[in-house]
Amino acid sequence: MRRTPAAVAAGALLAACASLLTPASAAQAAQGVQDARVVQAAPAATAGFHVQDGRLLDANGKDFVLRGVNHAHAWYPGRTDQALKDIKAKGANSVRVVLSTGDQWTKNDTADVAHVVDECKKNRLVCVLEAHDTTGYGEAGAAVGLDKAVDYWLSVKGALVGQEKYVLVNIGNEPYGNTNYAAWTGDTKNAIGRLRDGGLDHTLMVDAPNWGQDWSFTMRDNAAGVFAADPDKNTVFDIHMYGVYDTPAEVSDYLNRFTKAKLPIVVGEFGDMHSDGNPDEGAIMATAQAQGIGYLGWSWSGNGGGVEYLDLVRGFDPNQLSDWGKRLFDGANGIKATAKEASVFANPGDGGGSDGACTVTYRLSDWGDSFNADITVRNATRQAVDGWTLDFAFPGQQKIRSVWNARATQDGARVHVTPESWTRTIPADGSVSFGLNGSSTGSNAAPSAFSLNGKACTTA
Known part of the structure; x- marks a missing residue:
């Protein structure tokens, strides 16, 4: 959803778009992703995360399921070091970190990104880095296109190369609002191609249009082609589940279509309520657990503009869990019960260190x-x-x-x-x-x- 540091851009703009974010009918859903499986060759030895047979594997070839939260580093950089420690202490195995390309907010430069990566590794958290300035492009006036996000990632390449075992690159948050979203497919293919040509071999994550919720099924229906366009076959799809996904049927139908087609999917954002409707977080978490799909709740702390209920902890205090935080961390199919640390952190000398080593x-x-x-x-x-x-x-x-x-x-x-x-x-x-x-x-x-x-x- 739309976010700014103070208002998280959710208020009036969300209300204006709420009528557009309506769940699709079963008839529309029936026309979605084709059931044919995407044939993927087994990858050669890899230096980092990679996709195989629709699953995300770590550098050791072990299945890895994201179980974490989002943290708004771009707006709260002074909170990040402690926040990552606290997020890990709550049981998470990963964190999706908000960064800015410099087009809407202060740019998180190479040194800053390198520091974030180091702190993630220090806390044994897989780092999903996302560029937020693309949010709602075509509808949000200040948002920029995926081409600008690619420029950003190439500009901070020095902090990324060599970190493929620990970092996933989420190209651009919620590219496209509800205007001109059909351009998502071509723009996403081009972005992936430019990043590969630029020397980034990381697992790439691509967000859906329609403010991340893909009510138009643009990502769903074109995911196979986008995946095939990646020369590394190492792209993961990211759906954000808010008001569009307020019934178990809508949640399971969307996610099932990806898993059935052997296309990797994660729920990169979701909450327990929202101004555009009340998502079914129980169904999201249960379906994700049943299918081995990753999820990352929005967000650790610092929301404003009327969506403070999305804070998992109040005032960045890990001892002040909100109801949403209690649900995500401690509830059924929650982080504490289901998160497993990435195997790369268990190996001596592989980022986690070892006594006497x-x-x-x-x-x-x-x-x-x-x-x-x-x-x-x-x-x-x-x-x-x-x-x-x-x-x-x-x-x-x-x-x-x-x-x-x-x-x-x-x-x-x-x-x-x-x-x-x-x-x-x-x-x-x-x-x-x-x-x-x-x-x-x-x-x-x-x-x-x-x-x-x-x-x-x-x-x-």
Whole structure:
């Protein structure tokens, strides 16, 4: 649905369109996706998520079903680090993160996207990144087309390449409102082609038109052709279920047509009520669970403009679950009961780290009021670490001035280090090194404890 930071763009515009968002009849539905199955060749070895036989598999070839929530990072960037921790603590295995291309809101640049990805990995959450500025294109005046979304993804490519095990790229949120939505098919094919030509090998997610709800069945009836147009055959379809889907029959009919045709489908947004009607969240969750379909509830917190009831927690406080939050997390077919963590996070050296799997060497050159530290991180596993974070705390009054071959942030004594693009991979049984310069007051000593991707390292 339409969203802005304060009003979530849901009020008057939704009311104006409510008469158009009517459930389709059974007769219309009968003319939908053809029953013929899409023939998909088994993919070769892959570096990341991939689609096979209508299912989403992770890099280990294990079935992965999204069970998570949406978080509006573009509007609440200062809330994201804590929100991801809290979302994981509630049992989610994934998070769909709102980003801005810069066309409607402040652009989330490469460094910011890289930070979001790092935080997702740190919390063992699969990251679905979506560009929100396309919402309602053709009807919402400020919205931009999918071509602009592609430009954005290519501009932040540096934060995405190498993250195929952990990141799905949701090209554009709810492209097309209820005007000119027939252009969705051609525009989506073109967007997929440009991203593949631009070097993005991630699983791509494509949203439906009609504000994501596809009441016209444009996505449903053209999904097979769009999937076939992806040279990687690695595209997932995303339906948003609000007022159009207010009966079990409508929910099951729509989702059944995709699963029967062996086309991958997820419910990327849904709620327990909305201004355009009252979706049947029980049917959505039950059908998704029965068919192994992913879902992500809208949204963690921060909704406004009359749709505050869509907040899963109030005021970003994980201890203040709304009724909707209680239903999604704790109810029948909910996140706590059904979410399973992606298998890539269980492998030593594969983004999640492992006790005893890393060794840190900290070499200090101290000149009284200033110092240099040369730091080497060794990966003691048989598997490369693709993307990493190193955390430690200074034992005294040290302050970082500059860093080379990595990036670092400091909060009091605590230091959080992330790699540059050229140091992001720690080879199997190999190492990476970086350095920092700082000032110090009083005694200066090496930190006593380090953690790599949240797991303790030994020191040498």
